[in-house]
Each structure stands twice: as C-alpha cells, then as structure tokens.
Amino acid sequence: MKAFDSIKHWETEIRRRASSLLLRTWYPPPDSKGPCAALMPFLHWAERLYALGLRRDQERARKRCRALPAYVVSLGNLTTGGTGKTPMALWLAKHLHDAGWKTAILSRGYGRKKDSVSRVPSEGPTLPLVERFGDEPVLMARKMPATPVWVGRDRFRSGEAAIRKHQAQILILDDGFQHLRLKRNLDLLLLDTHDPFGNGALIPLGPLREPIESISRAHAVLLTRADDPERSGKTRRYLREKFPGKPIYSCRHRTVRLRQGLAGPVLSREHFQHKPAVAFAGIARPEAFFESLRRLGVRLSRCLGFPDHAPYGNAEKALLMTAVREANAHFLITTEKDYVRLPAGLQSIVVTTELAVDFGEEEAAFLQFLEAKIAEEKPGMPL
Known part of the structure; x- marks a missing residue:
C-alpha cells in the first residue's frame, strides 16, 4: 500500500508540474519566450493540425x-x-x-x-x-x-x-x-x-x-x-x-462568505486574520483564488495548486495533511468546486469560499x- 501511495504521490507531482509548465507557456510574462522554447517547432505544427481539425468539426456540426x-x-x-x-x-x-x-x-x-x-x-x-x-x-x-x-x-x-x-x-x-x-x-x-x-x-x-x-x-x-x-x-x-x-x-467574482463545508455555519472574516491557513485548489488558475483570500485578510502559510478537475486520493490527502502540520495551520481552505471532489473525511474539516457574480x-x-x-x-x- 505504501508503494502504491508513493506512486500516486509522484503521479500527482508530475501532473502539477506539467500543468504549471503549460500555464507558463500559455501565459508567459512580458518579453519572455516561455519555458518551452525548445518545443516551439513541434507546438506550432500541432497547432496547425488542431486548426484543421477544428474547421472540419465545426463545418460538420x-x-x-x-x-x-x-x-x-x-x-x-x-x-x-x-x-x-x-x-x-x-x-x-x-x-x-x-x-x-x-x-x-x-x-x-x-x-x-x-x-x-x-x-x-x-x-x-x-x-x-x-x-x-x-x-x-x-x-x-x-x-x-x-x-x-x-x-x-x-x-x-x-x-x-x-x-x-x-x-x-x-x-x-x-x-x-x-x-x-x-x-x-x-x-x-x-x-x-x-x-x-x-x-x-x-x-x-x-x-x-x-x-x-x-x-x-x-x-x-x-x-x-x-x-x-x-x-x-x-x-x-x-x-x-x-x-x-x-x-x-x-x-467580478466577489467572495461573499466563508463557511464550514458547503452548507455549514458561516465564519466571520475576523476569524481568519491572525491564524495561519493552508489553501488549495484544483482549478484552471489557482493563483487567482489564493490572491482573493489574501485580499480578505486570510493569513496563508501555504498554497497548493493542483491540475484542473484533479481527484483527491490518498496521495493528495497526505500532501495536504503534511502542509497543515508543517505550517501549524488552523484552517484548510478550498473552493466549492474542489469541495465536491473531496472524500468525506476531508470535507468535514475544510472551509470553502462562496462566490457571487457582481x-x-x-x-x-x-x-x-x-x-x-x-x-x-x-x-x-x-x-
């Protein structure tokens, strides 16, 4: 079982790093060629193939x-x-x-x-x-x-x-x-x-x-x-x-409240301001979520980003629990979309942020x- 969990941990880590690399290629800083410069000829070729397939599929649709x-x-x-x-x-x-x-x-x-x-x-x-x-x-x-x-x-x-x-x-x-x-x-x-x-x-x-x-x-x-x-x-x-x-x-997306779980008690923002928290998210661009928490005054000791729609198995759970222990965190905070993908044991201890469109x-x-x-x-x- 430990060997299986170790394999899953490395699978999770590889997916996280690949996702991060892809995002830095797609959204490079100004005046940057991005981290995948060596792969550009292949990616240009693949882009042309994608464009051809897209036109064919749309005409058929x-x-x-x-x-x-x-x-x-x-x-x-x-x-x-x-x-x-x-x-x-x-x-x-x-x-x-x-x-x-x-x-x-x-x-x-x-x-x-x-x-x-x-x-x-x-x-x-x-x-x-x-x-x-x-x-x-x-x-x-x-x-x-x-x-x-x-x-x-x-x-x-x-x-x-x-x-x-x-x-x-x-x-x-x-x-x-x-x-x-x-x-x-x-x-x-x-x-x-x-x-x-x-x-x-x-x-x-x-x-x-x-x-x-x-x-x-x-x-x-x-x-x-x-x-x-x-x-x-x-x-x-x-x-x-x-x-x-x-x-x-x-x-804009406004965080209207933080609550225990998906439908539990609402927690005041003052509750988070002087206690360390670990935030995690498996969404397309988790940095925006982490920044929204900082704007609320949440004291983030660790931020963990996972690939979009990532499942939360034993390896991910172990990673989160390790982060909580090392940061001596009082709270584990995530998005509502991540919450529904969590096993029941994790759902019982996380705080979620409720968004509203404004x-x-x-x-x-x-x-x-x-x-x-x-x-x-x-x-x-x-x-």
Whole structure:
C-alpha cells in the first residue's frame, strides 16, 4: 500500500508540474519566450493540425445543427480553463428562476465515467456523484436545487429530457460556445480580463480553443474578474475596435462568505486574520483564488495548486495533511468546486469560499439586454 501511495504521490507531482509548465507557456510574462522554447517547432505544427481539425468539426456540426422547442442561452469561453462559467450559470439560473421561467442547465459533465443522459441529484454524498456526473454539474445541482441540471455529451437529448420532464422553457447551455450541434438563441461569451487570450495561439501552442475572430459569433461578451480597471479598460477598448457594436458587460467574482463545508455555519472574516491557513485548489488558475483570500485578510502559510478537475486520493490527502502540520495551520481552505471532489473525511474539516457574480453598475443594463433578447422570441410568457 505504501508503494502504491508513493506512486500516486509522484503521479500527482508530475501532473502539477506539467500543468504549471503549460500555464507558463500559455501565459508567459512580458518579453519572455516561455519555458518551452525548445518545443516551439513541434507546438506550432500541432497547432496547425488542431486548426484543421477544428474547421472540419465545426463545418460538420453546423450541417447537423438541430433546434429545441425552448430558448437556449449558451455560456462559453474562448480559452481552455476557467473564466467563471459556473458562477455565471448559477447567477443566470437564479435570475431566470426568480423571474418565473422554468429553467434547466445542460452540461457535458467533464470527467464523468458514463455518457448516458441523466439528471444530477441535488443531494447525497458528492464524491460518488462527481464520478458519475462531473464536479461542476454536481456543484450547480447542489447550489440550485430548484433548477434541474442534466448531463450528457449530446446536449440535444439532454434538452429534450429537460423539456419533457420539467417543461423547461429556457435552457442554459453550460460551456456551449463550441457546441455548434445545438441551435442557440443567445450566445454569451466569457473572457477573463486578467489575460483574455494568453499568448494568442491555439491549442496546444496556446490556450485558445478557437481563433479570436470567433468572438464575432457571440451576441455579447461578458468580461469576468474585472477587478482591475486598467486591464478591463484595455480589453474593452480592444474588443470595441476589433468588434464594433458588440455589447460588452463587466463583472467580478466577489467572495461573499466563508463557511464550514458547503452548507455549514458561516465564519466571520475576523476569524481568519491572525491564524495561519493552508489553501488549495484544483482549478484552471489557482493563483487567482489564493490572491482573493489574501485580499480578505486570510493569513496563508501555504498554497497548493493542483491540475484542473484533479481527484483527491490518498496521495493528495497526505500532501495536504503534511502542509497543515508543517505550517501549524488552523484552517484548510478550498473552493466549492474542489469541495465536491473531496472524500468525506476531508470535507468535514475544510472551509470553502462562496462566490457571487457582481455586475455592479452594469447589472441593470445587462438584465435589460437579456430580457430584450428573450422577449424577441417570446418562448412562453413575458418577463
């Protein structure tokens, strides 16, 4: 067993280092060639192959595109990794539900072991559910139990199920910008203002799933993590110049509370200010999460980043417990998305951060845009 755990530890360490290397290649500092300069000829060749395959797949998808008898809102991004789609999907689902719409969320379910069309349960132990449905669908179902979450590679079939079983009028297509086989009524594209395009190259040379020109396909662009006015302004000016007339709205992700577990007692921020904590996250760019904790005044003794969607087995648990002992930490803090992937023993001792999407002064304008777009097609009842 010790030998097995040692192997798993090294697998975890290799994945962490490979993920870090890739991110530094995709998002290099200014005037830097990045750490993979020797691999650039190969990566350029692979990028061209990816571009050819992308054009072929998109042409095929457009020919097979089908429409559902509901209003489909797609949330997606241009790059791999996180731009805040899950918090945005929850924000949108809550608004539509509160406005009286019968709404459902459709997700592919990243990392799930089966591909059948299924509804994600809104209760029960999360780790077994993550293995069946993926971490983000499980989190959304847990946070919005009144809005059914359906998973399946074929979003058309998932949508049919949501309409048939829940009479859904509006379908939120999670991570749907590249899913061209399903007709959508509204395409909302999310861009992270901290670094919206990375090095500007396609996978695997860069983080882009599609060329930047694909932004023209979106009905509106949502600039996420828009905390820095200078960076947000720079991105907005670029988009206005390159895509004139495109509606653009800015929002930020605000930590509204820290709590024990996912639904336990809320903990005051003062509770953390003078006691050491260990933070960890297996998300696309964990540094942003760590920085958000520092801004709250949390005293971080250690920060551990894992690959996006990484499972937490014995090796990862041992790494975390070692960090807690060495730092003499009072708290172990992670994201809600990481929480649902944790074994029950770890879930009982971690603190999570609850995020909220905040459009600030632009919220009224974005809601007006959203409601006007839905009203154009009148899927069932007025807003």
